[in-house]
Amino acid sequence: MYLETDGTVIFTELDGFRGRGRAHPQMRQLSRSREDRSNSFSMGEDLRSHWWQPKEGVVRRLRRAISRRVCLETNHDMSRTIIIAGSARGGTTWLARILEDLLHYRLIFEPFLPGLVEEYAFELKKYLRPGDADPAFRSFVERVLKGDIRNAWVDQSNRSLIARGRIVKEVRGNFCLKWIRENFPSVPIVYILRHPCAVVHSRERMGRLPAVEVQSILSQELMLKDHLEPYLNAFENAHTSLAQFAFVWCAEQLVALRTMNMADWVVTTYEDLLQNADGEIQKIMKYVFPDGYAETKTKIKAPTSIISESTRTDSAILTNRNPLDSWKTDLNQRQIEEIMEMLRRFRLDTIYDESSLPHHDSIRRILKHECSL
Numbered sequence: 227m228y229l230e231t232d233g234t235v236i237f238t239e240l241d242g243f244r245g246r247g248r249a250h251p252q253m254r255q256l257s258r259s260r261e262d263r264s265n266s267f268s269m270g271e272d273l274r275s276h277w278w279q280p281k282e283g284v285v286r287r288l289r290r291a292i293s294r295r296v297c298l299e300t301n302h303d304m305s306r307t308i309i310i311a312g313s314a315r316g317g318t319t320w321l322a323r324i325l326e327d328l329l330h331y332r333l334i335f336e337p338f339l340p341g342l343v344e345e346y347a348f349e350l351k352k353y354l355r356p357g358d359a360d361p362a363f364r365s366f367v368e369r370v371l372k373g374d375i376r377n378a379w380v381d382q383s384n385r386s387l388i389a390r391g392r393i394v395k396e397v398r399g400n401f402c403l404k405w406i407r408e409n410f411p412s413v414p415i416v417y418i419l420r421h422p423c424a425v426v427h428s429r430e431r432m433g434r435l436p437a438v439e440v441q442s443i444l445s446q447e448l449m450l451k452d453h454l455e456p457y458l459n460a461f462e463n464a465h466t467s468l469a470q471f472a473f474v475w476c477a478e479q480l481v482a483l484r485t486m487n488m489a490d491w492v493v494t495t496y497e498d499l500l501q502n503a504d505g506e507i508q509k510i511m512k513y514v515f516p517d518g519y520a521e522t523k524t525k526i527k528a529p530t531s532i533i534s535e536s537t538r539t540d541s542a543i544l545t546n547r548n549p550l551d552s553w554k555t556d557l558n559q560r561q562i563e564e565i566m567e568m569l570r571r572f573r574l575d576t577i578y579d580e581s582s583l584p585h586h587d588s589i590r591r592i593l594k595h596e597c598s599l
Contacts, residue, residue, distance in 0.1 A: 297332050297381070298388045304371040305412040306331075306391035308514055312418040313478050314397040315428040317496035319383070321418050322395040324499075324507060332389035334380050337370045338398040342379040345369065350442040351398050351478075353449035354405035356485065363402075364409055370394060371413055400478040401449060404485035414514045417482065419589070420496035421578050423553045423565050426471040431556075436470035443477055453481050460571035468561055472568035480572055480599055488593050495584050497550055551582040573599055 308325065312318045319335075326333050337343050340350055345366055354360060369375050373392050383395075399406065403415060429436075440461070443449065450458070454477055464470045492513035494506045511519060554562070562580060569575040576588040576597075591597045 297384055297386055299332055299373045299392070300388065300390050302372045302374075304368070304410060307371045307373075307413050308391070308393050309371075309399075309406070309413060309415045310393060310395045310418065311399055311403060311415060311482075312397060313400070313420070313425055313475050315425050315432075316397070316420040317418050317499065318395050318397055320496075321416070321494070321499065322383075322393050324503070325393055325416075325510070326385065328507070328511075329391060329393070330386050330389060331391040331393045332373060332386050333384045334370065334373070334375070334392055334394045335383045336396055336398065337375055337380050337394065338396055339379065343375065343377065345375055349446065351401055351439060351446075353401040353446045353481070355448065355452065356404045356408050358405060360405075367406060367410065371410060400482045401446075403482050404490070407486065407490045415486075415491040416510055416514070417486075417491050417493045418496060418499075419479070419493065419577070419584060421553065421582065421584070422472055422475045422569060422574075423557060423562055423578075424496070424549075425475055426468055426565055427553050427557055427561075429471050430467055434471075436467055436474055439474050440470055443474065449481065453477075453484060457572055460568060464568065466564065469564050469568055472565045476568055476572040476574055479574055479577075483592050484599050486593075487595070493589065493593060495589075497583050500550060554582070 308331070310318050310322050310325070312321075322333055325331070338346055338348075338352070340346050340348065348363055348366070352363065354363070366375075371392070371394065373389075403417075406413070407415060443454070444458075444461070457473075457476070457480075460476075461470070461473045464473050492510055494510060499506050557565075566575060566580060569578065576585060577592070578584055588597075592599065
């Protein structure tokens with residue numbers, strides 16, 4: 227998939243489907259000349275790796291290819307929808323895969339993407355205050371939660387032929403999670419955190435550019451006024467893509483953690499899922515199904531055996547490295563310090579620092595609003 231200079235999105239065989247679409251104006255700004263197409267901006271998860279599934283047999287690949295186009299949903303009640311939110315490259319796809327393996331729900335992939343989801347005619351990374359009235363956006367979100375949005379993009383990762391619910395995997399909704407919670411109180415929200423050094427390094431390694439996301443953040447005046455104005459000087463000093471990606475990560479966590487209450491969601495971390503998948507998934511299932519659910523006693527597969535299509539061939543998991551701290555060898559000390567300095571500006575270094583694991587006490591205090599961000 228690549229972006230033409232006129233704003234046309236071109237899909238190739240590597241994307242699993244061919245065709246053309248129109249890019250959102252914010253994305254067109256990143257289009258480059260045809261001669262420089264090899265370095266042009268790519269949107270969403272890396273679709274090329276979608277076709278490389280080392281642990282997936284022929285029958286399963288065929289089933290997945292069919293289910294991307296045909297999925298019978300037996301229940302359109304929004305309470306049978308789970309939202310998985312977090313930052314890009316933060317483990318959302320992996321967590322969605324684990325839950326899909328347990329629940330056999332339809333997986334709806336990143337519907338909040340202008341240009342590739344025709345019905346999404348809103349800002350990239352849209353911000354809303356909890357009490358804001360936005361009928362058009364509410365109608366769109368309701369359609370997503372009921373499973374009424376279908377196209378090649380949102381269904382690219384689905385593997386369920388018959389689904390009794392939905393998993394909506396979204397990395398661009400962190401700025402309106404509280405609004406979604408208040409407008410759709412029956413829909414459980416699962417949030418996943420991952421060490422920012424791992425996230426930022428993964429995003430940069432994929433050749434992504436932070437400019438379009440930064441512009442989306444800085445252009446939303448209400449969000450700046452409500453949350454981000456004190457941190458704009460931190461962005462002004464962010465001269466590298468690493469620092470700018472760190473700014474995006476910090477802004478996403480700050481707004482989400484400030485606005486959501488303890489009872490609004492369940493929060494896990496990539497690191498905890500790696501170390502204690504059974505415990506974390508049971509915690510999530512108890513939140514999603516408070517009255518009990520028979521499949522909560524289903525044996526959880528080893529987390530590293532579930533490989534998402536966004537997993538790169540040079541990832542720590544596939545190269546037999548420790549995914550908890552591979553970023554420590556991939557980044558040099560100056561780069562690590564650059565990312566950590568951004569966290570200190572946002573006071574998010576209480577959650578993650580130069581160690582590999584999150585600080586759970588700090589996360590709990592923040593979730594309970596016992597300390598301010």
